Amino acid sequence: MNKLNRKLLTIIASGWLCFIITAILISQVFASPNYVLLIDRSYCPPQQWQTLLQTYTDLYEKHQQKQVTIEKVILFSDLGEETLQTLPTPKEFNTISTYGRFNPTRKTELTKAYRNGKILTCQ
Structure with missing residues (x-):
C-alpha cells in the first residue's frame, strides 16, 4: 500500500473514531434524568x-x-x-x-x- 492510501485510511478511521466518541459523550451528558x-x-x-x-x-x-x-x-x-x-x-x-x-x-x-x-x- 502506498503512503497516500495509508494516510487516507488513517484520516477516515480517526474521523469515524472521533464521531463515535462524540456520540457517546453527547448521549451521556445530555441524557434525560x-x-x-x-x-x-x-x-x-x-x-x-x-x-x-x-x-x-x-x-x-x-x-x-x-x-x-x-x-x-x-x-x-x-x-x-x-x-x-x-x-x-x-x-x-x-x-x-x-x-x-x-x-x-x-x-x-x-x-x-x-x-x-x-x-x-x-x-
Missing part, C-alpha cells in the same frame, strides 16, 4: 391530592416527551408498598385510593433504597 417515583398513598385530603395529581401529570407529560424517564412507580403507606407494572396515565393515577397514616420510617427506607427516587407526598 431517570426517576423512580415514590408515591405516598397515605390518607390525603382531596384538595392536596389534586396538587399531587398535577405534579404527577407534569412528570408524566415530560416522560411522554422523553425529557425524563420514569423507571417505575412505587406506591407506599404504613400498610405496605406496591410496585406498579406499568406507568399509569394521569386519569388512572387519579383513581388511586389513599388510606392509612404517613410512615416516615418507610419513606426513609425507600429513599435510601432508591437514590434516584422522586417522592410525591401530601405531607
Whole structure:
C-alpha cells in the first residue's frame, strides 16, 4: 500500500473514531434524568391530592416527551408498598385510593433504597 492510501485510511478511521466518541459523550451528558417515583398513598385530603395529581401529570407529560424517564412507580403507606407494572396515565393515577397514616420510617427506607427516587407526598 502506498503512503497516500495509508494516510487516507488513517484520516477516515480517526474521523469515524472521533464521531463515535462524540456520540457517546453527547448521549451521556445530555441524557434525560431517570426517576423512580415514590408515591405516598397515605390518607390525603382531596384538595392536596389534586396538587399531587398535577405534579404527577407534569412528570408524566415530560416522560411522554422523553425529557425524563420514569423507571417505575412505587406506591407506599404504613400498610405496605406496591410496585406498579406499568406507568399509569394521569386519569388512572387519579383513581388511586389513599388510606392509612404517613410512615416516615418507610419513606426513609425507600429513599435510601432508591437514590434516584422522586417522592410525591401530601405531607
